[in-house]
Amino acid sequence: MLDKDLETEILEILDNQNSVLGVEIAEVLDNRYFEIWRTCHNSAKIYSTPFGHYYLRIDKKIEGLARLSPSILRDFLTYTRISTLANFEQAVDDAKNSRQEHVRISDEKRDIAKQIISETLSPQILERTGILIAGDVCRNMAHLVPRPERSTGKMVRGSDIDLIFVIEHDDGLKDEIEGIITEAKAIYLQHPALREELDFVVNTLDHYREASSFKGVPNMISCKAALEGQHLAGSKAILQQSTDILLRAQIPRKVIKLTETAFSDRLRAMERLRKDPDVIGLPRERRLFYYSDEIWEFMLS
Numbered sequence: 561m562l563d564k565d566l567e568t569e570i571l572e573i574l575d576n577q578n579s580v581l582g583v584e585i586a587e588v589l590d591n592r593y594f595e596i597w598r599t600c601h602n603s604a605k606i607y608s609t610p611f612g613h614y615y616l617r618i619d620k621k622i623e624g625l626a627r628l629s630p631s632i633l634r635d636f637l638t639y640t641r642i643s644t645l646a647n648f649e650q651a652v653d654d655a656k657n658s659r660q661e662h663v664r665i666s667d668e669k670r671d672i673a674k675q676i677i678s679e680t681l682s683p684q685i686l687e688r689t690g691i692l693i694a695g696d697v698c699r700n701m702a703h704l705v706p707r708p709e710r711s712t713g714k715m716v717r718g719s720d721i722d723l724i725f726v727i728e729h730d731d732g733l734k735d736e737i738e739g740i741i742t743e744a745k746a747i748y749l750q751h752p753a754l755r756e757e758l759d760f761v762v763n764t765l766d767h768y769r770e771a772s773s774f775k776g777v778p779n780m781i782s783c784k785a786a787l788e789g790q791h792l793a794g795s796k797a798i799l800q801q802s803t804d805i806l807l808r809a810q811i812p813r814k815v816i817k818l819t820e821t822a823f824s825d826r827l828r829a830m831e832r833l834r835k836d837p838d839v840i841g842l843p844r845e846r847r848l849f850y851y852s853d854e855i856w857e858f859m860l861s
Contacts, residue, residue, distance in 0.1 A: 561835065562602045566595060570606060571644065579609070579643035579651035581658070582636040583705070594833075594840055594849070597636050601834045607648050611655035612639030612662075613699050614826075616819040618784060620777045621847060626822040630701075631851035632830060638703050665718070666702040670792070672756060673697070673721050676748070677793045680740045688727060689737065690799035692789030695722035695759075716749065720757035724789050726802050727764055734762045768802045772809035783811045 566589070573580065573588055585596055600606045617629040630639060641658060643651035673693055681689070696702045696719040704718035723741070727733050745758040761782075768786065771779040787806050791799055806812070829848045832839045839845045 563595060563599050566592075566599045567603045567605065570596065570599060570603075570642075574606070574642065574644050574647075577643075578647045579641040579654045581638065582608075582640045582642055583638060585642060586637060593633055593637075594837070597633065597849075598834060598837060600636075600642055601830070605644060607643050607645060607651065608636070609641040609643065609648070609651045609655045610635060610639055611641065611659045613701055614823070615699060615788070616784065616815060616822055618777055618780045618818070619847075622825075622844065624818075624821055624825070625777065625780065626818040626825070627848055627851075628822045628826045629851075632826070632833070632849045634851070638705060639701070662702060663700045665704055666697045666700040669697045669702050669719065669721050669756070672748075673723060673758075673792055676721075676741075676744050676758070680744050681737070681794075685733070685737065686794045688733060688798075689794045690726040690796065690802070691792045691794040692724040692726070692786065692799065693722065693792040694724055694785045694789040695720060697721060698788065698790040715755065716757040717755045720759050722785075722789075723758070723760040723792070724786060725760065725762040725794075726768075726786070726798050727762065728798060728801070729766065730764050734764070737762050763802075765798070765801055765805065768805045772805055772811060774809065774811060774814055783809075784815055787811055787815060 569589060570585055573585055582596070582600070585600075586593055589596055600608055612630060612635055614628045614630070614635075617627050618625050619627045639658075639662075641651045641655045643654075670693060677686075677691060692698075702719040706715050707718065725737050725741075727737075741758070741760050745760070748754045748756040748758050763782065763786070767782070771782045774780055774783060783806055786802055826848060829845050833845055833849060840849060
């Protein structure tokens with residue numbers, strides 16, 4: 561069950577250090593991601609101190625549609641401090657400092673989002689539009705780990721900036737916003753000094769009335785994102801109307817139920833992966849460990 565040789569290599573890295581991130585161990589040991597993760601979780605001499613937050617993802621490729629984000633591997637690499645028992649207390653302090661760094665990065669990306677909005681959308685548009693920021697940023701979990709943008713392959717600065725624009729009804733406003741923000745998206749992606757990935761959607765209140773049926777993956781994702789997003793700019797009154805629609809449809813209760821399922825599945829998968837290395841070959845456990853969008857990032861087939 562335990563790779564003693566790899567355990568020794570990891571302990572040598574930890575020697576004379578308070579704690580390190582999982583990614584720092586992986587970089588030294590040839591990115592042997594799964595083997596390193598298993599060794600750290602099977603060793604009685606190595607301790608893991610996670611400091612991230614977990615949240616629900618709706619995933620059509622998972623039975624039950626619910627999984628946790630970040631993936632097991634991303635959580636280990638980016639949101640976990642690794643230490644020996646002797647340095648465990650210091651690792652806890654290091655984890656708090658790391659957490660604050662993610663808060664700082666999230667604030668920075670939030671400011672970038674506000675800058676984009678203020679530079680591109682007129683006061684007249686903002687009066688008719690409520691804008692939410694979602695994803696890692698709204699959870700103060702944004703990171704700067706370089707990764708390829710999905711559609712172009714261009715390297716970007718860590719977490720993307722997810723924006724949701726909510727309008728009362730579509731009288732041409734949707735196309736106007738989409739055109740403006742698409743142009744901004746291209747600039748921030750291509751400019752070498754920026755390299756930010758901006759994802760966005762423009763939804764009407766009628767969209768949420770339909771989506772609140774919570775039937776089908778797109779509707780589930782749309783409702784969950786709107787429920788969890790934080791006000792960034794524009795009309796709070798419009799956003800309150802969309803929230804009221806979700807509350808009347810009992811979307812919070814449904815999201816909590818799915819989140820509980822995702823937590824249970826995650827814990828079972830981690831235990832299976834820890835005990836049996838062959839389990840990583842099973843589709844469900846492999847997806848929970850890596851998540852498909854990260855496979856390119858982790859250089860896996």
